[in-house]
Amino acid sequence: MKRREMILRSLQAGAVIPFLKPIELLAKDFENLLSSSGTGNQLRFPPVFTNGGTMALAASNVNVWPGQDTQVVAINGSYPGPSVVIQKGSVFTANFVNNYNEPATIHWHGVDVPELMDGHPKDSIMPGGNYTYTFPVINRGGTYFYHSHADMLTAEHVFKGFAGFFIVTDPDEAGLGLPTGNFDVPLCIQDRRSANIPQFLYNPVMSDIMNGFLGDLPLINGTPDAFFDVSKTLYRFRLLNGSNARIYKIALSDNRPFHIIATDGGLKDSAVQVNSFFLSPGERTEILVDFSAYNIGQNVTLKSLPFTAPGGGTYVQGTELNLLRFDITGNQSSGGIVPAALPPISYYSISDVKTTRTFTLTMNMGGGMNIHRINGLTFEMNRIDWETPQNSLEEWKIINASNMLHPMHSHSHQFQVHSRNGNINLPPEDKGWKDTILVNPFETVRLLVKFTNYKGEYLFHCHNLEHEDDGMMLNFKVVDPVGINEENENIADDYQLRQNYPNPFNPSTKISYNIPVSAYVILKVYNELGNDIATLVNEKKNSGLHSVEFSATAGGKVLPSGIYYYKLTASGSSGNFSEVKKMMLIK
Template identity: 35%
Template sequence: MKRVLLVSVATALALCCGGGAVAAAVAWSRAGLDTAGQVDFRNPLKVPPLAQSRIDGQGRRVFDLRAQQGRTDLGPGQPTRTWGFNGDHLGPTLRAKRGEQVLVNVANGLPEPTSVHWHGMHLPARMDGGPHQEVRPGATWSPTWTVDQPAATLWYHPHPHGQTARHVQRGLAGMFILDDENSAKLPHEYGIDDIPVIVQDHEFDGGGQIKDSGDTGDTVLVNGTVAPYLDVRTERVRLRLLNASAARTYSFGLSDGRSFTLVGTDGGLLPAPHDMGRIRLSPGERAEIVVAMKPDKRVTLRSFPASLDNPVSDRFAGGRDTLDVLQLRTESDLARSAEVPATLAPIERLDPADAVTTREFTLSGRQINGRKMDMGRIDAVVTKDTTEIWEITKEDGTPHSFHVHDVQFQVLSVGGEPPPAELSGWKDTVLLAPDQTVRVIARFADYADPDVPYMYHCHVLKHEDAGMMGQFVVVEPGQKPGRPDTHGHHKSHG
């Protein structure tokens, strides 16, 4: 690895003028980590197992997850204390089809409360797994719902109030894949040509333990594997990219400059594929890409510098870093793969004329609209089966990615301009640029509960933990909002 320190003219001037402290801060803000060509890719990529399931007497597909402590080799030279679901680190991949009713038994084997939020899932608020549904040590929570949304790459992770970054960084995360008839048009043999790519970065202390700072780290892991390689045996491989890092934004591309085909984003497949050279993913975002391979080749999935439009945020969110992430290897013989179809999945466009209201959200510091999170306060009341436009603006120099629970939204504009291809499909998380409003539209259908809120928040996890989060309830027409149970988050809901 090599660190490249970029010193600006401003830094030099500050030094000349005696502004040593200011100069040091500026220099640090402009430091970049560069591991291109430096990673030895010595470890085969771990592919999380598919979670076992069973069909119960009510026809529900039942999964069992247990949060537990463990020890894992994450690369610092000695075992690291980690947390995981059904194992030492991370969790199995849950997979279900559209139309299935699922039930997940979440047992907490940790010495403190945790929770499991189904990120990107459309479901009742009581099943969402937010901070109001924490599970006590030794207890089990058993949410159940019907999968009623298109095929997509979703994920699950804890959401305890004020502790989310620590729980996720220790390893509590996994993928939740939804299937339908459109998804089967693409590579879909799990672990063969359909690969989960859960990307996280860590910083370790001198004892080989994960620092709980919630900041960017200098060690990148994929599916918990350091320096990973993947043996690809097919002409095309579908990579399900998930930015599960606490703070880092990545700009993924391939080291030899070849393009890849973007086929899906947070909430599902796009109407048509898009050939691209780079895709930027902030914390919580996902993308499905298809990479065409040739025999006897090696190419690296790399994160290139992802400018975040501010020198300080560039440094502390990794905007200046170049990171080798995963090596793709092929042998002389590759199994045939069908070409990516010209059409993927229909998307019904939401009409802004149908919106019953437009809400404004301003993110600054660790607050949304000038207020920090309050578990007992409802910040917005939405009427069921209505469409709303949300206008989200970032007013500080810190990176923020905005995530909304329950719904998938469509991006109407970014800074007044039409959204690019990677924001043209269903989304639940979006990166915000400074002083640039992102307008999104969503329909809040199917579920109403005046007493149990959904969340909206920054998905830079330490920002969320520090209070950059709000709550909304969905109510029936004419119904008044209730009062959230601020003590319920310490109980089991099984």
């Protein structure tokens, strides 16, 4: 049985638990948007996804600004994407259909899923294709999300709208007295460029690759200039930073304190009062805000405070922004409380660490691509950068040797933060279960990491999406505790010419081949007429897996859309090998 079938069968074997009624507020949809109590636009909420239904990705038009069409790339025509609301313990299923003209994959960010459900770019669904994502929801209750993870297309897809909430509910939260229903409010924070209204133009220049693609205009759940009518009572807000690169320093405009109750992986072990906190791309933080001291008719604004950060260009980090105006309009009570205690978290101990891994984040200013690197490396689809044994506690020491902010994200598990620059007194947004952690310039952050649920290949990368697409990403493989692999895709004892990736492609694609012995290798590209277009390799190569990039725009060539062929010829001590494969350029 193939591995994919095995996983699907094991999932089908599990009992299907009916999912609960979704959080009521999420069920509001775009039709409820028209009433207004002040200037601006009433906060919108995406529709709730029906478990087992279809998630169709396509280009479509939505009204982000009233009366104007904005072209988005979105799931089921919704920006942000439909919200998944699902109970812990149930089985999530979505039939993904790619009706867009680029490869696509869905990553369930922060959700612990089997390898083939994780949306790794190697598992991209080609235009016109489809794939069923299905997995048991084993995470703690909390605020997670989903987004595109296609190779070198993630940033553009997310910017154009391909992201949504994945909220895990947990009946165990019911006894805690937290605000629920209409008082439990998801807020996805993203930034776009006012200069480009009403379109989401994605046209990064060099400074955007350096800093990330920043905007000057916040959208909350896709709403510009947003307001939200609140009652004089306690609310739970689930904040998701769905921006490509912008970091927010969240606060209220009157500096009123509020409580942080949850991090990326669900509830903290206590509610902590703060006046502000940092929220970097990919992170989620839940807060309780009490409006009871305000009078009806007043308002207060959720904002991002100014802060100093590196970078230059038209758009910079640390800009002061108004995110969402709360208009105090009602006297309803949520009945919610700030719990005196939350369920305990068992913390890892640094003394139990079996292995320490060091990740050094650097900038390589050689020009062109691959500026941002981890341990000097740039992402290679078919290269496993390290193996981590399951159930073994590791320390990941992330050394930021660059003058850049890097929110680092690991797939497949929640970790704990040990310290920042040796300081174990962490800010409350860091303490608890995390999957994304901001590493400041020249800072060392130490994480405690353990993979307990699934083996397989996963990703560790910067969640500044321009950095990620620039190659600031590594593959790792969670393996048996004894170190036995199911398979090792890097070791092959035969000649292989692999299918290029991505395919179809535009403008560039990667071609990999394996040679079992050192050999003289020629790799050429031909057009449909058999004319020689490019020579990618023409030299002696050592045994092993190699890859080479082919760009349809390299060297001033402008190649038309269509079918191309690539041919590998290898001459080694064990004889000659030759193979031809087909690929497609789409413009």
